[in-house]
Structure formats: C-alpha cells, structure tokens
Amino acid sequence: MSSPASRPVPPAAASQLNLRGAVDLSALKQRAASGSPSGPPAAQSSTPGSAGGAERPAGGRPLRVAATEANFQELVELSTQVPVVFALWAGYSPGSEAMLDVLEQIINAYDGRLVLGTADIEAFPQLAQAFQVQAVPTAVAVVKGQPVPLFQGGADEQQVRSLLDELLKVAAANGVSGRIGGSEEPAAEPEPAPLPPLHQEAFDAIEAGDYAAAAAAYRKALAEMPSDQEAKAGLAQVELMGRLQALSVPEGESLRKLAADEPDNLEAQLAVADLDLAGGHIEDALNRLVSFIGRNFGPERETARVRLLELFEVVGPSDERVAKARQGLARVLF
Known part of the structure; x- marks a missing residue:
C-alpha cells in the first residue's frame, strides 16, 4: 500500500475513519452560528464532577474545550x-x-495536533442525535467539517492511540495537518506523490460528490491493471458512498424495520449493512451479511457474498474484524 500522503483516504481506515460519513452536521452548525461568540472557544473542564480550566499548550490555546451549542460552529x-x-x-x-x-x-501527548471537545449529552442532546450516538462514552472526530466515527462505549488506551494515529494520517491526506498552540512552526509536510491519472480523476469526482464518475475512473484503472489494489479499494468505497447518497433518512429507517421484520430480504439486508458500516458498526454490518449467506442459497447468496467481499475492501483486508468475518464466511460456505 502506498504512503498515507499519496492517496486521499486510506482504504484500511475507510469505515471507521471516513470523511464522507452519513452524519449531517449542518443543522447544528446553523443553530450555533446565530449565537456563537467570536474568538477561540472558551476553555473549561467538562469532566464529570470536576472544575477548573482546560489543559493549555505553550501557545496558550486550549487542547481541551467543553463543546456547547455556542461554540460548536467554531470547533467545526x-x-x-x-x-x-x-x-x-x-x-x-x-x-x-x-x-x-x-x-x-x-x-x-500529540503536542497540539489534535483538539479534544468534551460534550455532556444531557446538556447538548442535539450533538448526540447528530452523531447517532447509541452508547456513552463515545468519541467522534471531525475533520474539515466531516464526522469520523472512532468508537462507542469506550476503548482501551492502545485502541485509542491506534485510532488517533490513523485519524492523523487521514487528516494529513486531506490537507489537515496544522498544530494548535505550539511555540514553534511544525516541520513542513513532505509533498504528496502525485496520484496516477485515473486515481486523480476519481479523487476529483469524489470531491465534486460524483461517485458514479469516481467509480467509472476506478473501473478504468482496474481494466488497465487488474492487480491495482488501491483502485479496487477505492471502487468499493465510492460504490458504498453512492448507495448511501441515494438513501434519505426516512428510507434508512424504513429499511431497518424491513430488515428486522424480513431477515431473508436481500435488498433490505444489503442496505442496512451499508448503513451500519457508515455508522461505524463494522462487526454488525459484516455479521449481518455472513448470517444472510448462511441462511440462503442460489443467486441471492452469491449477491450477498460479493457485497461482503466489497465491504471487506472498504474496511481493509488487514482489519481484525474482517479476519473474523472471513472465518465466519468460510464456516457458512463450507
């Protein structure tokens, strides 16, 4: 795989670290914009039961800020x-x-390369709704105004460091590599290697929101070089984006109900697997399709198997959740 700076979004992080998730922050932005004060967000502690100021780096800007409706827009x-x-x-x-x-x-410890915004969901329930929070504690990053699900229900220190390391790679690949509060200018980032022409065409189409054109460019790249793993992963990701783009919120809710009522409805199971993956519920998405394949035979089983393999590419072949799902798939097939 190429270095993180050489491609827009690393496919191994595409599921849990995806700049184009299904969460829409626009309503929260609009609410906050009308009453947001000027200047940097106020620094204050939001640890339950504690008081005092936020941790400040050398330059005086806070690395930890209590997120509220008033300062949410500034944090975005x-x-x-x-x-x-x-x-x-x-x-x-x-x-x-x-x-x-x-x-x-x-x-x-990241020395100003990340900022922590803490939010009490009882005081700021709109944020929990926007991020589709199903359990607390939960962590969700925002890069260039786009949400990046990290974890729900907690994570150990090693998992958190791994997720934040991957987050910084995704951020740098998308032009976000600043530093808050440092007394010295950060070292200049190396210039990213130019993308192959068809990959650049796909990336430009993604930037324009034209996922069909991006998919077409990746297919051309695969036709020229079938072993191009970057194109294969990119195609799986933009096809997922395109399917999600076509779904409205009411449609997503009705599909979830249909999938629950009709576990052998292929289209409903495929759609809900997409929604789960975009929401960061990777194991739920993969296990849903493995279970469907285990219950069904014929063309529908093959369609679900092919989609599952595509989702493996979106998540990343080296991800441990993909490895577990592959084992599950082997069990139900053989």
Whole structure:
C-alpha cells in the first residue's frame, strides 16, 4: 500500500475513519452560528464532577474545550486546521470520566495536533442525535467539517492511540495537518506523490460528490491493471458512498424495520449493512451479511457474498474484524 500522503483516504481506515460519513452536521452548525461568540472557544473542564480550566499548550490555546451549542460552529471550523475529537459523555455513565481522562492524556501527548471537545449529552442532546450516538462514552472526530466515527462505549488506551494515529494520517491526506498552540512552526509536510491519472480523476469526482464518475475512473484503472489494489479499494468505497447518497433518512429507517421484520430480504439486508458500516458498526454490518449467506442459497447468496467481499475492501483486508468475518464466511460456505 502506498504512503498515507499519496492517496486521499486510506482504504484500511475507510469505515471507521471516513470523511464522507452519513452524519449531517449542518443543522447544528446553523443553530450555533446565530449565537456563537467570536474568538477561540472558551476553555473549561467538562469532566464529570470536576472544575477548573482546560489543559493549555505553550501557545496558550486550549487542547481541551467543553463543546456547547455556542461554540460548536467554531470547533467545526477549527477542524480545517487540526482534527477535533468530540468525547460525548453523561453523568449517569460510569465509564465516562475514565474515557475523558484517557483521551485528554493521549491528545496532550500529540503536542497540539489534535483538539479534544468534551460534550455532556444531557446538556447538548442535539450533538448526540447528530452523531447517532447509541452508547456513552463515545468519541467522534471531525475533520474539515466531516464526522469520523472512532468508537462507542469506550476503548482501551492502545485502541485509542491506534485510532488517533490513523485519524492523523487521514487528516494529513486531506490537507489537515496544522498544530494548535505550539511555540514553534511544525516541520513542513513532505509533498504528496502525485496520484496516477485515473486515481486523480476519481479523487476529483469524489470531491465534486460524483461517485458514479469516481467509480467509472476506478473501473478504468482496474481494466488497465487488474492487480491495482488501491483502485479496487477505492471502487468499493465510492460504490458504498453512492448507495448511501441515494438513501434519505426516512428510507434508512424504513429499511431497518424491513430488515428486522424480513431477515431473508436481500435488498433490505444489503442496505442496512451499508448503513451500519457508515455508522461505524463494522462487526454488525459484516455479521449481518455472513448470517444472510448462511441462511440462503442460489443467486441471492452469491449477491450477498460479493457485497461482503466489497465491504471487506472498504474496511481493509488487514482489519481484525474482517479476519473474523472471513472465518465466519468460510464456516457458512463450507
């Protein structure tokens, strides 16, 4: 695989670290814009039961900020300079305080390359709704105004560091590599290697929101070089984006109900697997299709198998959840 700087979004991170998720922050932005004060967001602690100021780097800008409706827009705008990690917590959640402490310690160690925004979902429920939070604590990053699901329900220190390392690679590949509060200018990032022409054509189409054109460009690249793994992964990702783009929120909700009521409805299971993957519920998405394949035979089984292999490419072949799903697929097939 090429270096992170040589391609727009690394396919191995495309599921959990995807700049084009299904979450729409526009409503929250509009609400915040009318009452947002000028200047950097106010620094304050949001750890349950604690008080005091936020941790500040050498330059005086806070690395930890309590996210509210008033400063949410500013934090989203800040995500064009550095990734902003939103930690959503609640007073009733026993794991929230530990998660906030772990995130703050780790983010401080990145020396201003990340900012932590902590949000009490009882005080700011709109943010939890926008991020489709199903459990607390939850962490979701924002890069260039786009949400990047990290984890729900907590994660250990090693998992958090791994996710944040991958987040910084995705951010750098998308032109976000600043530093907040450092006393010295960060070292210049190396110039990314130019993309092959058809890959560049696909990336330009993605930027324009034309996923069909991006898919066509990747197919041309594969026709020229069938072993092009970057094109194969890119094609799987933009096809997923295109399917998600065609779904409205009410349609997604009705498909979830249909999938629950009719577990052998192929189209419903495929669509909900897409929605789960985009929402960061990777194991749910993969296991849904493995289970369908185990219950069905004939053309529908093959269609589901092919889609599952495409989702493996989106998540990344080296991901441990893909490895587990491959084992499950082998069991139901053989």
